[in-house]
Amino acid sequence: MELRQLRYFLKAKELLNFTEAAKVLNISQSTLSQQIKQLEDELNVPLFNRVGKRITLTEAGEIFGEYALQSINRANEGLLVLKDLKNLNAGKIIIGVIYSMRILFAKTLIAFARQYPNIKIQVVFGTTKDLLEKLNLYHFDFIITFHEDAIESHLKCQTLLxxxxxxxxxxxxxxxxxxxxxxxxxxxxxxxxxxxxxxxxxxxxxxxxxxxxxxxxxxxxxxxxxxxxxxxxxxxxxxxxxxxxxxxxxxxxxxxxxxxxRTLMILSLKEVYEKKAVQKFYELLRSMHTDMP
Amino acid sequence: MELRQLRYFLKAKELLNFTEAAKVLNISQSTLSQQIKQLEDELNVPLFNRVGKRITLTEAGEIFGEYALQSINRANEGLLVLKDLKNLNAGKIIIGVIYSMRILFAKTLIAFARQYPNIKIQVVFGTTKDLLEKLNLYHFDFIITFHEDAIESHLKCQTLLxxxxxxxxxxxxxxxxxxxxxxxxxxxxxxxxxxxxxxxxxxxxxxxxxxxxxxxxxxxxxxxxxxxxxxxxxxxxxxxxxxxxxxxxxxxxxxxxxxxxRTLMILSLKEVYEKKAVQKFYELLRSMHTDMP
DNA sequence: AAAATCAATCGATAAAACCGATTTAGAAAT
DNA sequence: ATTTCTAAATCGGTTTTATCGATTGATTTT
Missing domain, CATH: 3.40.190.290 (D-Maltodextrin-Binding Protein; domain 2)
Structure with a gap:
């Protein structure tokens, strides 16, 4: 049983005509016929009555249709949510910041939250040591800190100011x-x-x-x-x-x-996928740095 | 996007190890790797971070996992419900009966309802003419009536008594x-x-x-x-x-x-799938007929 | 009665899933 | 530090499956 078959079934259910449904789905009628048959064989129950040249829905087809629709909707919603995430309409970022960056950071934080109201932000102030430790445990998307030591090879380092x-x-x-x-x-x-x-x-x-x-x-x-x-x-x-x-x-x-x-750095893990929200935050940080007198 | 890919993804998400997940799924590790990659390409977002030789889940993977799970559960539930239907743990039958069969039919009805309490039964008493008309409109699963006319070719006819x-x-x-x-x-x-x-x-x-x-x-x-x-x-x-x-x-x-x-017949439409519940009702009707003095 | 139509079936082909081998690089053992 | 083991990615080839157009059989329309 695959989503493809569920999609085919629902269109046939909707139109009650294999030829038309196939046309809408951009497949051949014979493909549709075979895939529906496969699904019926797997479910071990007919989904359609074949009445002469027409089809009508069976009770099983009626019942199964509900579940098929929900299955497909869930998958589609998952896809849509990821699009939102990519489009900054959803998601969450977790940032670690050292204390001395409070003032500058607060301004950037407010600006970001205003621009992207649907993105959740968690901010943790701490010492460089603590922040680094947690970064390595995948706790943060990135941290902002002074850091002059040799950069560990798994860290990505961007100079902020x-x-x-x-x-x-x-x-x-x-x-x-x-x-x-x-x-x-x-x-x-x-x-x-x-x-x-x-x-x-x-x-x-x-x-x-x-x-x-x-x-x-x-x-x-x-x-x-x-x-x-x-x-x-x-x-x-x-x-x-x-x-x-x-x-x-x-x-x-x-x-x-x-x-x-002292150099203020943005540190993140190289292997971790850089969320779009994080990219946007970097941009905002840099633009606010540019404006500094 | 197919249910197969969602199944693969969820197992990898659960075990956080492609090699083990592939083993459990009875496919090769390379297949799993390729299918996950395909899914990621389609979603246009990575679902896993590749950390050296290990994998961790991305935020997108976390979020998408919820929807994938629900999609698969819905499909599985559809399958299970149809099994129930087949096993007489669900469903509905609609029967048309002529008035003179009231007494005999009532006994059969009670026996059936006792044996299959989860099956809904709708009974309509009426004249042969009305019942036939509605049968042809797919209203009934079957009707019980006297019928001596030439049997229409689209009707299935069983002698009851x-x-x-x-x-x-x-x-x-x-x-x-x-x-x-x-x-x-x-x-x-x-x-x-x-x-x-x-x-x-x-x-x-x-x-x-x-x-x-x-x-x-x-x-x-x-x-x-x-x-x-x-x-x-x-x-x-x-x-x-x-x-x-x-x-x-x-x-x-x-x-x-x-x-x-006069011959009492069970009439049904030939093209309509014969539900298991209907088959069971026939059996009960016949056994109660056998017991008649 | 003839023509049009619709679901099912067939045989062939294209596409996709899958496999084992190999590569690359990280993790574990020494 | 070096060696060995191992896990994800990649590659090329094979197997499986979806798909196609043609055809069949039967029903519907004209």
Whole structure:
């Protein structure tokens, strides 16, 4: 029993004429006759009465017709749903994002949700380590993170933007008046750094290490709003990417040095089919990056 | 897209291993690989991610799987329902019966309904003419009637029983003591005959005509219980098949003459598939006829 | 009565499913 | 790190099945 036979049967049932049904189906009448017969043999019951040259439906044909129609409809619906998926009228994407991308990401998220209201979006904020782990477990469609390590061969890596790492200080602080600050100077300050993952710590270690500087790290906190509160006291300072700053009572000061930029990447698994919704999200991310001052 | 491909896909989805799925399906792994690829090409979306040597399900595969399963289940259910039909666990039969078969038929009906409780039965009592007309319109599975005319070639005819036509008279009547009566004598009696259709009237006309007798027909009534009430007055008499008599206050007296039997037939259309339920009903009718004294 | 028509059947052909062998590359064992 | 095993993809050939046009047989239409 195949869908082909069910389709043939339903058309014959509809028209109660094999010759006409065959014409509509673009097959020969003899093919239709044979396929219906095959189906009847398999079902072990006639679906049509042959009355002279005409056909009428049997009780079995009546009953079976309901099921045949539903079977075909289900298959067609499956096909249609996949089309919708492809046309961004359905589906779901799951994205992992590091905390410091909150502000920029939120804007992109809102724009995407407005443009594609039928696509479900799940967003998970986390540390780079956690996000990577889950990416490798096929949990995410992609993650957005800083990532300077050697790219694993099974990962696809797209550069999103270069983010500046800046000294974040209270607006009321005397430092707030500076346009820039040296790394030497930063090393003298009491720092409360973001403890958001291995790669972040590595970044700091390497940046200061290259200048043989020992930063005065007083705290490591893995919550950016809390960091802002600490900074707002005017005593402690932190170093964050400029994408993180959205508090009116803190400012970011450019740190001199060519290593004070971090690359924000989109990471995904190579073997995983790239949904159209995901492609659209990338496009939106990039266009919003282009517009950045 | 065919049910075969959907079956293959669902097994691969279940086992997440083409080689094992192929083994279970009793096909070669390469066949499975090719058929899945064909399906993916038709759907224009991958259903599986190929991860090294393993496979995982895509979102599209997840979604499509639901519809594929339902499509196959519907087709299978259609098959099962037809089996039930064949096994007398479902279905419907529609029977036309002449009035004089009421008593005998009721017994058969009850026995059948008890034996096959899941089969719906529709019974229509009527005149031979009406029943025949509707039979030709595919309204009935079969009808039970007296029928002596030349059998139309599109009708299938089975003899059920030979029914005796008897004089029906009041038990309190002096005639009731007779074992038999001649047609001459009957012609002298005031008769109230059943007006139940052309063939019944023809039968009487021919029976009396052959003896050059003119019966005294006072009434023609197309309701058997009413005929019994008339007869019970002791004044009028009627002629009915002995299968009709179920009133304790009337008796049937054998009428001398070789023409006083009528053949009760089962009539059906030759081109119409004979349901198993119908076959079973025939069997029951015949067995109850055999048991008749 | 003759012509047209419709489902069934036939024999041949085209298309598709299927197979085993092989390739490619990843996973597991050493 | 190297070797062995293994699983999906691909290839070319074979088998099976759908399909076709012609024909048959019988019914319907003219």
């Amino acid at each position: 270069k983010a500046n790492m800046v000294l974040v200080t209270a607006k009321k602080s005397s430092l707030a008046k500076k346009n820039s600050i040296s790394l030497d100077e930063v090393a003298q300050l009491p720092l409360a750094l973001p403890f958001s993952g291995y790669s972040t710590i590595q970044f700091f270690v390497e940046s200061f290490g290259q200048e043989n500087l020992n930063p005065n790290i007083c705290m490591e906190i893995n919550d950016i709003p809390t960091l802002f509160e600490i900074v707002k006291t005017g005593h402690w300072h932190t170093i964050l990417s400029d994408t993180s700053i959205n508090d009116p009572e803190v400012v970011g000061i450019h740190i001199d040095g060519k290593n004070m930029k | 030979k029914a005796n036509m008897v004089l029906v008279t009041a038990k309190k009547s002096s005639l009731a003591k007779k074992n038999s009566i001649s047609l001459d004598e009957v012609a002298q009696l005031p008769l109230a005959l059943p007006f139940s259709g052309y063939s019944t009237i023809q039968f009487f006309v021919e029976s009396f005509g052959q003896e050059n007798l003119n019966p005294n027909i006072c009434m023609e009534i197309n309701d058997i219980p009413t005929l019994f009430e008339i007869v019970k007055t002791g004044h009028w008499h009627t002629i009915l098949s002995d299968t009709s008599i179920n009133d304790p206050e009337v008796v049937g007296i054998h009428i001398d003459g070789k023409n006083m039997k």
